[in-house]
Amino acid sequence: MSVAEAAALDDATLVARSRDGDTRAYEQLVRRYQGPMYRLALRIVGSTGDAEDAVQDVFLTAWRRLGQLNDDGAFLGWLYRTTTNQCLNVLRKRKPHADTELDEHESPAPRTRPDRAVEVSAQLDALQAALRGLTPEQRACWVLREVHGRSYDEIAEAIGTTQQSVRGRLARARAQLAEVMAPWR
């Protein structure tokens, strides 16, 4: 099977093969989804080291629990839930003052030139900083919905709460972020 053919295989096929112990099929799934899971983890935990560890744990756990996945086509949703959970666990274990040690990943020194492109990037930096002011659950809800476009239902399951509660957390997160972004108006 060529690389191109392997890349075209759908999730359900790769999951079924992986469950039979086919590590090459699983590697295709890892290559396909490591990017979105890494970006999700980075946005929730805020540090590249923790994000890498979380994603590595998620894919190893997923491999071990493939037998528990009832719907082979639901692999991606399951990954999103597992990654969110893993990240929230990392944050719960972190010491309260550890937030000050977060990486300044792609958050360079504030730029002040009134260049349009530069201004937008500075806004992104500001948003990244503002996200740290949210509670971990609020941040997870907001990132899953607004950046990764996941459904309320899926987010509720990932956080272990109701859809209504997810909507409430999103609303508060949005209001808080808008407040921090106000100087950029």
Next chain:
Amino acid sequence: MAVTSDYVLPCGRDVEEVWEAMDLSDEHTRSCPHCAAVRESLLVLREATAEMAHEEIEPPFDLVSRIMSAVRADVRRSDVVPLPGDGLARISTRAIAALLRYAADGVDGVRARGCRVVEAPESTGTDPVIEVELSIAITGLLVTREAYDEVRRRVLAAASARIGVRLARLDLVVSDVLEG
């Protein structure tokens, strides 16, 4: 039930209401300075969010290989059977296979070929149970019921006496007959 952010503006509207009316032409939002200010902040937020969603942050180049190393190590680890006792000591199925093949080889005219060992579903740390599929080649003139039974007896004995695991099922297959 309406969702609120609990951030209420002096005009009485909730920030979430302003968000939901962002793209609607609402008379109040246009004329209310509080709503207009919040609306502008939300627009900035929306713009920055779109930028974040399109950010191209890639994982470290070696993340896939690190994940797959962990997965493959896990496969190797899972290829073991507990030894009787506290369940902490383990033996690889390959080592068991080697011992069982050696036991079968002890019978005159018999040569063990493939030996596949798997842990039985009922196996526990205190009572390890295995299932074995053993293929053997036998020398033509010695294809006797006795030789066959002797292989079965020795393999069962080796599993319990030399390894300490219970052999719940032994599929013995004669895969080849050699010239005598």
